Amino acid sequence: MRRVPVLVPVLCAVLALLSSCAWSGTEEEGGRLPAAPTGVTAAAGSATSVHVMWNAVAAGHGIRGYEVYRGPTKVKEVPGSAHMVDVTMLRPSTAYAFTVRARDTDGQLGPPSKEARATTPADMAADHSAPTRPGRAEGRAVGSRAVQLSWSGATDDLDVVSYDIYQGDTKIHSVGASQTATVVTGLRPGTRYAFTVRARDAAGNLSPATAAVRVTTPGTDDGRGTAPTAFRATTHPADGAYYLDLSWVPPRADGVVAEYQVQLDGRPATSLVYGGSPPRDRATYSFYLGREAGVGHRVRIRGRLPDGTWGGFSAERTVTTGGRG
Incomplete structure (x- = not known):
């Protein structure tokens, strides 16, 4: 009986020049996908809601957000700074299964987590009395x-x-x-x-x-890991006055930094809060300094982190109105 040659390994070797024959789904053209979130838990918060939590996922390009699924249906999407969400509008006395997926700042969606299950309690619609204070x-x-x-x-x-x-x-x-x-x-x-x-x-x-x-919490935090970087400051004249022009790279944080405080000459001078989509790369901001030329100022900036605390200050820069800064 004549033996039939096995062509699959040869074919796979040839195709490997172009792409992997055994693609595992862990990488795409944009890079490695985010990992599946771990530590996912689900607990009923009321007869119509379940509280879902998970651990943060590390990714080379950062995590833009998380998607929460009830069975195959996406029910919630939260920013990368959030590691919990309340899934609402559920049915009382019903069992549910939830999974979570991470999406990185390149838009790549990682694999789903392990399922976390929870059962909502019976409806108490006629109950209008709040519990006592713990x-x-x-x-x-x-x-x-x-x-x-x-x-x-x-x-x-x-x-x-x-x-x-x-x-x-x-x-x-x-x-x-x-x-x-x-x-x-x-x-x-x-x-x-x-x-x-x-x-x-x-x-x-x-x-x-x-x-x-x-x-x-004990210990020290010099702020360097949470401070804006590549901070620059210059001045420019306009309409007989001088303005301070700032630019910086937002601090690397577990989430988006949307609020900043500018300190001028050792005191808070102004603050800014971004709506919509705060900048993730280089941010800029300008504000009025005064009409007098030749005045020197010291300036630095810090951001409010996703956990609600202030991060470290940037390096301090010195500028002079009418000068190069």
């Missing part, structure tokens, strides 16, 4: 980048379903009713934080917030 909220630093929070349980005329944790005015975490402690991660060394806790029932009623728990 008590004895306390906190302590766990290393330089995490804080452990604890509180005593709240009560409700029916049932407490979850506890929401806030950093300042922003909800940053949620845990089930059986938990009265949690660890908040992703913090900065040497930074003061304030946290509060609120209880939520199945109807979505929120309790009053606890007294603020204020914790300062």
